[in-house]
Amino acid sequence: MVFSNPLLDQSSRWKRRKEDRPDEILNAALELFTEKGFAATRMDDVAKKAGISKGTLYNYFESKESIFHAVVQEMISPEIDKVEAFVASYQGPTDHLLRQLIRAWWTNVGETRLSAIPKIVISESGNFPELAQFFVDTVVKRARKLFTDVVSKGVVTGEFNLVETQSVARLIIAPLVYATIWQHSLKPFDDDYLSDEYVDMHIKFILKSLIKDQRFDV
Amino acid sequence: MVFSNPLLDQSSRWKRRKEDRPDEILNAALELFTEKGFAATRMDDVAKKAGISKGTLYNYFESKESIFHAVVQEMISPEIDKVEAFVASYQGPTDHLLRQLIRAWWTNVGETRLSAIPKIVISESGNFPELAQFFVDTVVKRARKLFTDVVSKGVVTGEFNLVETQSVARLIIAPLVYATIWQHSLKPFDDDYLSDEYVDMHIKFILKSLIKDQRFDV
């Protein structure tokens, strides 16, 4: 005879928790996508981690791909919204803005679980093209525009040298995204230590090339 | 009645071509790995592209992984050998060496089919760890050492500012590798044009931060 323990809720096999399921599924999925990639993540495992059966997944999402879609939509887009608002309202020297922007990216994406998403999308782009297209349209283009606009602003106000802004924007983004990809792919196989100076030096190098006044030294 | 055409070699179902098979298999495999990634490439397709049956693949390579192993070993390692030799024999200003090194990488890797390999390894690192470890040990570490040594040389000779060489090396490599990853993943989904200026500007920015004499302008 087993007595029911309300904490473990052994009295019933399951509860109906319609409200909570979607978030729990997305969190479980992101964790597994990060660990194994999209293709190698099994729906049974997502279900297990979310505390439900596989069938229930399909009550809330119509396919594996739609889960990933939702992860990006609900986790990344709000971050970009925030940064866009910050840039729009910023008053002050453009080099300070750019420095804060890079640091904000590092803090809000680079050092969080969101950092796994670029690597996942890149890895699966060949086999899941709609997913890649969605990511480019909703994340990449917005992020690129953000940096391009800031650099343009600096050029227009005369704070920065006259440069080709598209390439500069990509040169700013590259080491940041590269670091997150590295983090989630080959870093575990590399015993060399990447110092914290990496981002600081990146900012320093970029600003040194952009800022007109050479007496300025970061 | 069909007459045999010696060019199409319809007279026999196949030829024994022990010598040529391995290279043909590796070329077919790299092409498919580039297009679909490692996991999604079917051995039947590698066989078909190499003009043989699947069983024959297994006469020459013991597994799918060993084929990838061979691709890296036989295609990438020789490139690094060449660059190492070039650096070792170089006489002249270190900034010129660094500039040539970046350009050489772009020409010999970035713009060739080899550019697909980093993306493939990164994508599959979670599911094929031995493959990732092999790549880190035989490619990443050697490449990183190459750049670190050149920067150190510039610092020692007094041509470059005193910098933390590990981070600088990674800041040099990041935009290069990032561009190849982009090329083979999200570029097809992006209609924006990446100008040729990207690499030139990268070189210019890096050297501006490294070279001591500020009157020098690239």
Place this chain on the structure above:
DNA sequence: TTAATAACTGACTGACCAGTCATTAAATAA
């Protein structure tokens, strides 16, 4: 209390694919 609803379950299906091996046939030796 009983009936109706819908959240949830998990065994099952159909498709896919790396790797195997019995067989075939090209090349070579006897």
Place this chain on the structure above:
DNA sequence: TTATTTAATGACTGGTCAGTCAGTTATTAA
């Protein structure tokens, strides 16, 4: 010419997994 060797074939096996659906059970309505 015949026997032997070995490159090459492709049907098959065993395992995996996304997605389905008939049935079960918690919840709510009557």
